[in-house]
Amino acid sequence: MDSLLNPDRPPVFCPGCSHDRSVHTLDRALKEMGLKGSDVVIVSDIGCSGLFDTFFKTHAFHGLHGRALTYAAGIKLAQPHLKVIVTMGDGGLGIGGAHFLAACRRNLDISLLVLNNFNFGMTGGQFSCTTPEHASVASSFLNLLEKPFDVCNVAACAGAPFVARSSVYRKNLPELLAEAISFKGFAVVDLWGGCPARYMKKNPLSPKEIESAIEKLQPYQGVISTNIRREYSSHYREEAAKDTAGVDWQGIEKTFEPTVKERREVVFLGSAGQRVITGGGLLGRAAILAGMNVTQKNDYNITVMRGPSVTEVIVSPQAITYTEVGKPDVIVALSEEGVRKCWGLFQKMEKEGRVILAAGVEIPTTDAEVLEVNFKAGGIKKKERALAALSLLAQTGDPVTLEMLREAISQSFHGKRLEEARLVLEKAATIPV
Amino acid sequence: MSLLFIDGNQAVAMGAIHSGCRFFAAYPITPASNLLSAMLDTLPSAGGIALQGEDEIASIGYCLGASMAGMKVMTATSGPGLSLYSENISFAIAGEIPIVIVNIMRQGPSTGSATRGADGDVQFMRWGCSGGLPVIVLAPADVSDCFTLTVHAFNLAEQYRCPVIIASNKEIGMTSGTLDMERVEKPAVIDRTLHEAGPFLPFQVKIGEDVPPFLPIGGPILVRQTSSTHGPDGYITTNPSEIQAGVERLQRKIDSNMESFSYFDLEKREGARTLLVAYGITAGAARAAAAELSENQNIPVSLLVLKTLWPVSEQVLQAAAMGMERILVVEMNLGQYVQEIRRVICNQRVDFYGKMSGQLISPKEIIEEVTRG
Numbered sequence: 085m086d087s088l089l090n091p092d093r094p095p096v097f098c099p100g101c102s103h104d105r106s107v108h109t110l111d112r113a114l115k116e117m118g119l120k121g122s123d124v125v126i127v128s129d130i131g132c133s134g135l136f137d138t139f140f141k142t143h144a145f146h147g148l149h150g151r152a153l154t155y156a157a158g159i160k161l162a163q164p165h166l167k168v169i170v171t172m173g174d175g176g177l178g179i180g181g182a183h184f185l186a187a188c189r190r191n192l193d194i195s196l197l198v199l200n201n202f203n204f205g206m207t208g209g210q211f212s213c214t215t216p217e218h219a220s221v222a223s224s225f226l227n228l229l230e231k232p233f234d235v236c237n238v239a240a241c242a243g244a245p246f247v248a249r250s251s252v253y254r255k256n257l258p259e260l261l262a263e264a265i266s267f268k269g270f271a272v273v274d275l276w277g278g279c280p281a282r283y284m285k286k287n288p289l290s291p292k293e294i295e296s297a298i299e300k301l302q303p304y305q306g307v308i309s310t311n312i313r314r315e316y317s318s319h320y321r322e323e324a325a326k327d328t329a330g331v332d333w334q335g336i337e338k339t340f341e342p343t344v345k346e347r348r349e350v351v352f353l354g355s356a357g358q359r360v361i362t363g364g365g366l367l368g369r370a371a372i373l374a375g376m377n378v379t380q381k382n383d384y385n386i387t388v389m390r391g392p393s394v395t396e397v398i399v400s401p402q403a404i405t406y407t408e409v410g411k412p413d414v415i416v417a418l419s420e421e422g423v424r425k426c427w428g429l430f431q432k433m434e435k436e437g438r439v440i441l442a443a444g445v446e447i448p449t450t451d452a453e454v455l456e457v458n459f460k461a462g463g464i465k466k467k468e469r470a471l472a473a474l475s476l477l478a479q480t481g482d483p484v485t486l487e488m489l490r491e492a493i494s495q496s497f498h499g500k501r502l503e504e505a506r507l508v509l510e511k512a513a514t515i516p517v
Numbered sequence: 518m519s520l521l522f523i524d525g526n527q528a529v530a531m532g533a534i535h536s537g538c539r540f541f542a543a544y545p546i547t548p549a550s551n552l553l554s555a556m557l558d559t560l561p562s563a564g565g566i567a568l569q570g571e572d573e574i575a576s577i578g579y580c581l582g583a584s585m586a587g588m589k590v591m592t593a594t595s596g597p598g599l600s601l602y603s604e605n606i607s608f609a610i611a612g613e614i615p616i617v618i619v620n621i622m623r624q625g626p627s628t629g630s631a632t633r634g635a636d637g638d639v640q641f642m643r644w645g646c647s648g649g650l651p652v653i654v655l656a657p658a659d660v661s662d663c664f665t666l667t668v669h670a671f672n673l674a675e676q677y678r679c680p681v682i683i684a685s686n687k688e689i690g691m692t693s694g695t696l697d698m699e700r701v702e703k704p705a706v707i708d709r710t711l712h713e714a715g716p717f718l719p720f721q722v723k724i725g726e727d728v729p730p731f732l733p734i735g736g737p738i739l740v741r742q743t744s745s746t747h748g749p750d751g752y753i754t755t756n757p758s759e760i761q762a763g764v765e766r767l768q769r770k771i772d773s774n775m776e777s778f779s780y781f782d783l784e785k786r787e788g789a790r791t792l793l794v795a796y797g798i799t800a801g802a803a804r805a806a807a808a809e810l811s812e813n814q815n816i817p818v819s820l821l822v823l824k825t826l827w828p829v830s831e832q833v834l835q836a837a838a839m840g841m842e843r844i845l846v847v848e849m850n851l852g853q854y855v856q857e858i859r860r861v862i863c864n865q866r867v868d869f870y871g872k873m874s875g876q877l878i879s880p881k882e883i884i885e886e887v888t889r890g
């Protein structure tokens with residue numbers, strides 16, 4: 085196979101820069117693997133390592149600093165046949181730390197070459213996440229205060245199944261890179277080299293010194309057997325194929341005649357656990373069975389299992405333009421904290437309005453008719469209260485009837501949940517009010 | 518007859534599926550997280566990919582990669598996440614990467630209130646990234662718009678190779694409503710134009726055109742994408758005239774075609790001296806107010822509901838404002854889009870009413886504002 089180097093754009097690194105060697109080594113690896121340019125995409129980011137994609141006749145994606153792994157993931161998922169090679173410096177690795185950890189955990193078939201030269205070369209030799217504490221760099225004394233990051237240790241801890249550390253000067257590096265690129269999963273190669281223009285000015289670093297520094301560290305030579313697992317993209321497709329849930333483009337069919345001529349506003353004021361929002365949804369579905377328009381707006385605490393729970397349902401044979409309740413026709417008051425949240429609403433009600441009030445819950449004075457219900461005495465559990473109240477409302481036929489509610493329930497629930505809901509309706513019919 | 522009972526976010530998801538979107542990535546954030554759920558529920562079984570990114574920057578990054586690899590992509594967030602998208606949005610502008618970005622606005626500034634709506638990002642969506650080049654922003658007013666404008670958003674993103682932002686609001690995204698799929702407008706789906714024959718340069722436009730034909734990364738012909746200032750070949754350029762021509766083209770491709778995608782509803786009423794202007798969730802209250810004033814209080818009021826916020830359509834605004842004594846702009850913020858309207862309608866009285874308290878602006882408030890004069 086031919087070289088994949090771009091004859092029109094020869095590498096332009098500073099004399100003696102180890103990146104030059106990395107470019108040629110990567111090309112040898114690709115050549116040995118017999119890859120065509122269209123089989124490969126090089127994804128790079130910013131800095132001197134970000135020039136890599138321009139030197140190759142492959143697909144190329146050059147993006148924002150530190151984010152190369154994110155673009156690479158999108159490309160790999162969309163074009164699974166591609167060999168996706170990411171080049172990033174130690175600068176980009178530090179910026180995109182979260183993406184690095186995520187990539188190790190995720191295990192997409194991507195190869196990451198960290199072109200590690202211990203500083204931000206292009207911007208003037210500032211310290212990066214891999215700068216040794218003792219080095220003298222352009223960030224004053226700051227690197228003295230921080231511990232450098234061991235790329236391989238982090239990758240292995242985060243779950244990368246292939247991790248290798250090497251000097252760019254190593255003889256059999258093309259073979260190592262080819263092994264990383266052929267590996268079916270996320271492969272990280274921490275490639276140590278020198279930046280003569282910046283870092284090496286004050287911190288001489290010969291190939292020998294690089295070798296011996298690497299030898300002092302825990303060796304990483306490729307496969308981490310404890311991290312071996314399935315490649316994400318193929319696994320994703322396999323799981324997705326089991327997924328049969330489709331989109332409901334149809335919705336709820338009209339089987340009843342509309343029960344009201346004008347807009348009705350119904351508010352449920354309750355607490356988490358009373359299934360207030362489910363109750364509002366059932367009311368909505370029941371109204372839609374008569375072809376009416378419905379909106380439902382919910383308000384609950386971010387701690388979903390505690391605190392007030394409020395749902396506002398508007399039912400109207402006409403289009404609903406304004407989706408907030410102004411003057412409720414019905415308030416279902418199930419709990420103290422729900423009522424307190426919307427205290428002012430009761431004053432806005434007119435005398436035709438109705439309040440279904442759980443016994444013992446205090447409400448402000450209102451012109452509306454109040455129907456006090458002893459749910460407890462009727463054997464209605466907390467989680468059944470909203471539905472029980474709804475069935476009491478449906479007994480009046482406004483804005484939905486009991487038949488509509490029954491149908492909404494049987495369309496919404498199945499199995500045990502359906503039986504339970506039907507039972508609630510039966511119990512509600514006998515509650516002392 | 519049958520009706521769907523879905524919220525705005527679910528309608529956006531359906532619009533996306535209808536448009537051929539097969540890649541979605543987002544990071545959970547209220548009030549956009551149920552859009553993530555809707556896509557996770559529907560995309561895999563439709564043969565697509567839905568992902569939860571490790572953060573917002575990653576989520577939009579996944580989308581940009583997948584879009585360049587040929588897929589129709591979408592992401593969704595709210596103000597805090599949109600802030601993190603900024604750098605990648607300017608990349609999508611510069612690299613001409615089609616993407617639909619859904620911004621379900623919530624009360625700001627900053628973390629603000631996760632479960633309270635607002636329209637506080639209206640200028641931010643236009644000006645919130647480096648370089649200042651135009652973006653397209655569409656604002657749905659209800660569940661039905663969420664479907665239709667999502668289809669338009671994909672069409673525009675694909676046609677013009679650019680990011681398109683859907684400016685929704687917690688009050689639309691998380692409020693359920695009824696939708697008749699038979700009656701909802703379903704624009705014809707448009708795909709990006711592919712390069713057909715001859716030598717391919719990734720950013721080369723045909724003579725007389727402003728949008729470069731596309732080829733995916735991963736196909737037989739090599740494709741380059743870059744966030745750096747580039748010439749038609751996709752390599753860095755430092756040639757000032759090439760740079761200038763490039764940015765002018767990016768501006769021109771959006772601005773010179775904008776009238777074709779300036780969506781709006783105009784309710785013109787005979788004898789109206791006031792024009793109400795609203796968008797998004799406030800449009801519903803403005804509609805109710807205009808109807809009440811005109812039908813029951815003998816004060817005819819015209820109403821302009823804007824669905825394309827950016828680029829600003831001067832034609833639409835001027836035509837609607839013609840002959841009006843007063844233009845009243847109502848927004849769920851402290852006065853953002855009104856600045857654009859004052860810029861365009863400079864010889865007429867333009868008033869503003871708005872608030873950003875987490876509560877909707879009611880028809881009553883608008884009526885009071887109109888009758889105050």
Ligand code: SF4
Nearest residue numbers: 098101132205279281
């Ligand atoms: S600045 Fe350093 S890393 Fe960059 S090209 Fe020069 S020597 Fe190489």
